[in-house]
Amino acid sequence: MKRSKLGPWLAIALGVLYFVVPLIGTFEFSLRMRRGEYSFDAYQVVLADPRFQATFAYSTVLALATIVVGVLLVVPTAYWIQLRLPKLRPVVEFITLLPLVIPAIVLVFGYLRIYNSSSLLPMTASERATDVLLTFSYVTLALPYMYRAVDTGLRAIDVRTLTEAAESLGASWATILFRVIFPNVRVAVLSGAFLTFAIVIGEFTMASLLDRPAFGPYLQLIGANRAYEPSALAVIAFIVTWACMGLIQVFARGARGMSAESR
Amino acid sequence: MAFLEIANLRKTFGPLSVVQNFELAVERGEFVSFLGPSGCGKTTTLRMVAGFEGPSSGTIRINGQDVTRLRPNQRNVGMVFQSYALFPNMTVAENVGFGLKVAKRPAAEIGPRVEEMLRLIKLPTLGGRYPYQLSGGQQQRVALARALAIKPQVLLLDEPLSALDAKIRVSLREEIRAVQRSLGITTVYVTHDQEEALSMSDRIVVMSEGRIEQIGTPFEIYNFPRTRFVASFVGTLNILRGRVADAAQGRIAVDDQEIVAARGIADGQAGQIRSVALRPEAVSLADAGGERNRMRGTIEEVNFLGSVVRIRVRFKENAISLDTFNNPSVAPPQRGQPVTVSFAREDLLVLEGAEAG
Numbered sequence: 001m002k003r004s005k006l007g008p009w010l011a012i013a014l015g016v017l018y019f020v021v022p023l024i025g026t027f028e029f030s031l032r033m034r035r036g037e038y039s040f041d042a043y044q045v046v047l048a049d050p051r052f053q054a055t056f057a058y059s060t061v062l063a064l065a066t067i068v069v070g071v072l073l074v075v076p077t078a079y080w081i082q083l084r085l086p087k088l089r090p091v092v093e094f095i096t097l098l099p100l101v102i103p104a105i106v107l108v109f110g111y112l113r114i115y116n117s118s119s120l121l122p123m124t125a126s127e128r129a130t131d132v133l134l135t136f137s138y139v140t141l142a143l144p145y146m147y148r149a150v151d152t153g154l155r156a157i158d159v160r161t162l163t164e165a166a167e168s169l170g171a172s173w174a175t176i177l178f179r180v181i182f183p184n185v186r187v188a189v190l191s192g193a194f195l196t197f198a199i200v201i202g203e204f205t206m207a208s209l210l211d212r213p214a215f216g217p218y219l220q221l222i223g224a225n226r227a228y229e230p231s232a233l234a235v236i237a238f239i240v241t242w243a244c245m246g247l248i249q250v251f252a253r254g255a256r257g258m259s260a261e262s263r
Numbered sequence: 264m265a266f267l268e269i270a271n272l273r274k275t276f277g278p279l280s281v282v283q284n285f286e287l288a289v290e291r292g293e294f295v296s297f298l299g300p301s302g303c304g305k306t307t308t309l310r311m312v313a314g315f316e317g318p319s320s321g322t323i324r325i326n327g328q329d330v331t332r333l334r335p336n337q338r339n340v341g342m343v344f345q346s347y348a349l350f351p352n353m354t355v356a357e358n359v360g361f362g363l364k365v366a367k368r369p370a371a372e373i374g375p376r377v378e379e380m381l382r383l384i385k386l387p388t389l390g391g392r393y394p395y396q397l398s399g400g401q402q403q404r405v406a407l408a409r410a411l412a413i414k415p416q417v418l419l420l421d422e423p424l425s426a427l428d429a430k431i432r433v434s435l436r437e438e439i440r441a442v443q444r445s446l447g448i449t450t451v452y453v454t455h456d457q458e459e460a461l462s463m464s465d466r467i468v469v470m471s472e473g474r475i476e477q478i479g480t481p482f483e484i485y486n487f488p489r490t491r492f493v494a495s496f497v498g499t500l501n502i503l504r505g506r507v508a509d510a511a512q513g514r515i516a517v518d519d520q521e522i523v524a525a526r527g528i529a530d531g532q533a534g535q536i537r538s539v540a541l542r543p544e545a546v547s548l549a550d551a552g553g554e555r556n557r558m559r560g561t562i563e564e565v566n567f568l569g570s571v572v573r574i575r576v577r578f579k580e581n582a583i584s585l586d587t588f589n590n591p592s593v594a595p596p597q598r599g600q601p602v603t604v605s606f607a608r609e610d611l612l613v614l615e616g617a618e619a620g
Contacts, residue, residue, distance in 0.1 A: 157351065158346055158348065161344050161346055161348040162348055162350065164313075164315050164335065164342065164344070164348070165342065165344060165348035165349075165350075165406075165409075166350070166361070166365075167314075167315075167334070167335040167336045168313060168314075168335050168336070168338075168340060168341065168342035168410070169336075169361055169362035169365060169409070169410075169413060170336045170339075170362055170365045170366055170413065171336055171361075171362075171365045172336060172365075175365055179361075180350055180352075183352035184350070184351055184352050186352075
């Protein structure tokens, strides 16, 4: 019996309306800065604002630093768990999920309590040290995404045998990690990196409470004081995020094609 | 002194003892196979030689040097894995040259060596391809070339043909043996396939439950199995149980019919229950005359297998299978038909150890 396709299509239509209508509304509103006609004036104002450039550049640099630190922390850890300590996998997975459960505000108050200027490790005493603290806090926030992406990548290759093959050919641990393991989880690492970038670019709580000039607090500031620019900024932020997601898809498709051919 | 010496090697995982008192001396250039069923400890032993597992006790010496505590990357041992283990991000040539690059050999040496290895495995034009662009057989040949490129002291192969289909397995095992002979490299080969072990090896180590059951040439292992396990694991074998009548003369009664083992019965005593083994091809359906063993029985089963007809003859408790060539002008015998089978006294092997009655 042929089943009606009306139900699924209706569900899809409702979903699309739910997600797309607010976006279209925001975009449409961002074009109404000039009275009586559509224009990109709001975008011009935003893009010309030196604070936009400064905060966006700051968040970009921190996102890149977060990616580097995150990759250097997560790839060797996930590799070692898979190779030597598979029994610890549930424990590590639980730990990496904690940032999803513990609100960012709780984390940042914890940081302020431990690393305040009168503590043993006064990370908030100088701007550079606070930047480092913020980077590490971003690494924590992005941990669930980065760990899962890398772990999935590692599960797709035979880590143990590749390691042993490289070892028998005389390779050291560093050579194995950087010449054999990293290149083979490149796509997974890039997926984690783009997700990290998308998270860091829009993050507000940590940057605001640590008083750093990041893009998230700038978005909030503009949103509180202007009418059309916040909508333009929201659309720009969405474009950045979507570009990251699109790049993940592009790289993942490349990897899928390669593995399909190998079968 | 042997080139590869394994002395009193043991490996335990908690209370489980997977390799026990393993002793083996492999000569330079020799091809030795570890043969046994899954879980017999053959791969664990090989992995201890490679350095991937640390032994609980015992020593491993290669060319006089104690390598027992050396890391795998310090042993200069080439390893070929069942799953090929080629690096997916590297081309065939990069895979083959990986070990040389790691050893920081000059590019002027790596290039010609890679070409030489690719010629050796008969894939001289595929250096630019990636592993996923090769067939399973080609990938395993590349894995062999990669292991050989570093000029290892010992080549270790862990069931390298198991993942391949039957036809490629046969051709590749001939290639592996030819390459091994041409390079004269000392080789240890792990397999559970008796045909592979018999056809390739200079010597075979048959293992069961972590112990060596027998070490010998393929001819010795097949024709003169020392234990019941070896007899049953290698080839098809008839096992008959009988009571020793005269140990010195090798006389034993099987289902009230006396037969004679030409080699006598080692450590035998009259009245003992012992097992004797007999290959199907040693048994003849006709009475060939002369000083042969003869037993009367009834045909229980006839299996037509094309060029060969396998016949099972039942005595009382015991039965034997024998193979005869198919002859289109002679019909195979019928079930229930009484027959006399005969076999040479030299072909009867008395297995070690008395059994309970």
